Amino acid sequence: MLLDYDRLGWLKVALLGFTTLVAAFLLLPVVFIVLLSFGSSRWLAFPPPGWTLKWYEELFADPSWIEAALTSARIATMTAILAVAIGVLASFALVRGDFRGRAILRGLLLTPMVLPVVVFAIAVYAFFLRLGLGGTTAGFVLAHTVLALPFAIIPIATALEGFDKSIEDAAIVCGASPFQAKLRITLPSIRIGIFSAAIFSFLASWDEVVVAIFMASPTLQTLPVKIWGSLRSDLTPVIAAASSLLVALTVGLMVVTALLRRKLQT
Amino acid sequence: MPVQAQQGIASPRTSAGLGGLAPALILIGLFFVVPVLALLLRSVTDPVAGLQNYAALLGDGTYARVFFNTFLVAFVVTIVTVLVAFPVAWMLAIMPPALASLLFSIIILSMWTNLLTRTYAWMVLLQRTGVINRALMSVGIIDQPLPLINNLTGVTIGMVYIMLPFMILPLVGTLRAIDPMTLRAAALCGASPFAAFLRILLPLSLPGIAAGGLMVFVMSLGYFVTPALLGGTSNMMLAEMIAQMIQSLLNWGLGSAAAFILLVVTMALYALQLRLVGNSRATGAA
Numbered sequence: 001m002l003l004d005y006d007r008l009g010w011l012k013v014a015l016l017g018f019t020t021l022v023a024a025f026l027l028l029p030v031v032f033i034v035l036l037s038f039g040s041s042r043w044l045a046f047p048p049p050g051w052t053l054k055w056y057e058e059l060f061a062d063p064s065w066i067e068a069a070l071t072s073a074r075i076a077t078m079t080a081i082l083a084v085a086i087g088v089l090a091s092f093a094l095v096r097g098d099f100r101g102r103a104i105l106r107g108l109l110l111t112p113m114v115l116p117v118v119v120f121a122i123a124v125y126a127f128f129l130r131l132g133l134g135g136t137t138a139g140f141v142l143a144h145t146v147l148a149l150p151f152a153i154i155p156i157a158t159a160l161e162g163f164d165k166s167i168e169d170a171a172i173v174c175g176a177s178p179f180q181a182k183l184r185i186t187l188p189s190i191r192i193g194i195f196s197a198a199i200f201s202f203l204a205s206w207d208e209v210v211v212a213i214f215m216a217s218p219t220l221q222t223l224p225v226k227i228w229g230s231l232r233s234d235l236t237p238v239i240a241a242a243s244s245l246l247v248a249l250t251v252g253l254m255v256v257t258a259l260l261r262r263k264l265q266t
Numbered sequence: 267m268p269v270q271a272q273q274g275i276a277s278p279r280t281s282a283g284l285g286g287l288a289p290a291l292i293l294i295g296l297f298f299v300v301p302v303l304a305l306l307l308r309s310v311t312d313p314v315a316g317l318q319n320y321a322a323l324l325g326d327g328t329y330a331r332v333f334f335n336t337f338l339v340a341f342v343v344t345i346v347t348v349l350v351a352f353p354v355a356w357m358l359a360i361m362p363p364a365l366a367s368l369l370f371s372i373i374i375l376s377m378w379t380n381l382l383t384r385t386y387a388w389m390v391l392l393q394r395t396g397v398i399n400r401a402l403m404s405v406g407i408i409d410q411p412l413p414l415i416n417n418l419t420g421v422t423i424g425m426v427y428i429m430l431p432f433m434i435l436p437l438v439g440t441l442r443a444i445d446p447m448t449l450r451a452a453a454l455c456g457a458s459p460f461a462a463f464l465r466i467l468l469p470l471s472l473p474g475i476a477a478g479g480l481m482v483f484v485m486s487l488g489y490f491v492t493p494a495l496l497g498g499t500s501n502m503m504l505a506e507m508i509a510q511m512i513q514s515l516l517n518w519g520l521g522s523a524a525a526f527i528l529l530v531v532t533m534a535l536y537a538l539q540l541r542l543v544g545n546s547r548a549t550g551a552a
Binding site: 002003004005011015016018019022023025026027028029030032033036043044045046085086087089090092093094097099105108109111112114115116117118119120121122123124125126127142143145146149153203206207209210213214224227228231235239240243246247250251253254 | 284285286287288289290291293294297298299300301302304305308350353354356357358359360361362369371372373374375376378379380381382383384385386387388389390391393395396397400427430441444446449450459462463466467484487488489490491495505508509512513518521522525528529532533536
């Protein structure tokens with residue numbers, strides 16, 4: 001009875017009530033920040049005494065915000081491309097390969113997801129200082145690709161596991177080279193996995209704070225580093241405006257994902 | 267699973283695919299394994315060779331407090347997350363699809379929103395003159411603002427908020443895998459809803475709760491951003507201490523030793539979690 005939605009009785013009311021509260025809790029900060037960004041109070045009074053767009057004006061008038069956002073976009077795009085390319089190659093080996101130590105290698109490649117970021121951050125910071133990669137775009141991209149790789153491998157490998165290899169073999173029987181068959185048959189079939197991998201690895205870099213805090217230099221800082229710096233000095237509503245744009249981006253990504261998934265699946 | 271069947275008929279050129287792992291292994295080897303090993307080496311050589319960094323960390327009351335705080339926060343966050351996530355996952359597993367997909371969207375929205383954005387929102391919401399304190403005061407529940415930030419309460423609220431999706435989503439899978447018939451059978455045999463919950467639903471979902479809870483615990487142990495922004499100086503956590511040792515104090519020896527301790531604890535718990543997940547999959551298939 002406990003798993004029959006229509007036969008829960010009074011318990012359903014209680015559980016639904018609680019679930020609604022949790023949903024409100026999950027929505028609260030997101031909705032709040034967007035409302036706050038249009039509020040006229042510099043001291044973040046809520047509900048705001050009036051509505052305004054001045055925090056957005058301030059945000060767009062400050063070149064350091066724009067530059068940080070562009071830096072983040074550049075690094076996240078390169079990270080996503082690199083992580084997906086490496087992830088596709090690795091997934092083929094991990095899913096199709098039949099060699100000893102496969103499970104261990106898979107575990108190794110997924111470890112960056114589990115190890116506390118702060119440990120990796122100081123390790124790679126020290127290492128890159130020595131190599132002269134600290135504070136460079138290349139350093140950012142390499143460190144972020146390490147962190148993004150698990151998020152690329154998991155969806156691609158999952159998609160590949162669900163793909164029937166005999167279709168690829170059939171193409172080879174019909175005269176395609178193994179490479180052609182993979183490129184023209186297999187990759188298009190696992191495109192949902194590849195697409196998810198691209199989104200996840202982009203977000204892994206775009207939202208990454210800890211490595212970025214260590215790695216950033218006065219001339220090269222990503223958006224999260226810029227927000228982090230502003231958060232530590234004051235709670236200016238300009239952060240709310242920047243945050244709302246990030247929320248808009250998230251919603252946009254969710255909609256695009258949902259639409260593409262629907263389109264790709266048919 | 268079709269996966270196993272596919273791997274069963276291994277084609278002869280499987281080892282040829284090994285070359286595909288090369289870029290990934292070079293990346294992880296050079297920019298992950300080597301830096302982490304170099305850091306560990308530094309923990310026993312900086313400033314001089316020996317275990318003095320570990321002795322200092324484990325022998326000092328200040329550091330012991332940080333370790334204690336780290337485990338305390340992770341423990342509290344895990345308990346609260348499990349208690350809040352379970353009823354939600356339960357509803358999600360059985361509610362009509364339209365309602366469930368609405369709830370899923372809310373969870374994904376909160377999960378995909380920038381981490382700093384979410385933490386910033388909580389900083390503003392929880393401050394002395396923040397919305398929550400004002401609301402509570404205007405309703406008359408309190409007449410002095412509650413200290414909700416820069417303490418354990420603030421960290422717990424902020425962390426539970428971040429961890430909830432990581433607990434809810436896998437739990438839904440566990441709960442959906444339970445056959446509703448087992449509960450109908452219990453009801454037919456005269457079990458009260460309470461007894462059915464305690465003797466059937468809870469035990470059957472325990473592997474999922476344990477695996478998810480352990481994951482939340484492990485993630486909380488090493489969390490940096492939220493505790494640093496919502497916590498106070500008196501309840502600093504390990505990750506923040508490590509960052510401070512390196513960034514402000516430039517004490518690489520001590521910082522890397524603390525990082526190594528965090529690494530060992532995390533990896534040990536992660537191995538335990540993998541075994542739990544493995545076991546729950548095994549029982550799920552049986």
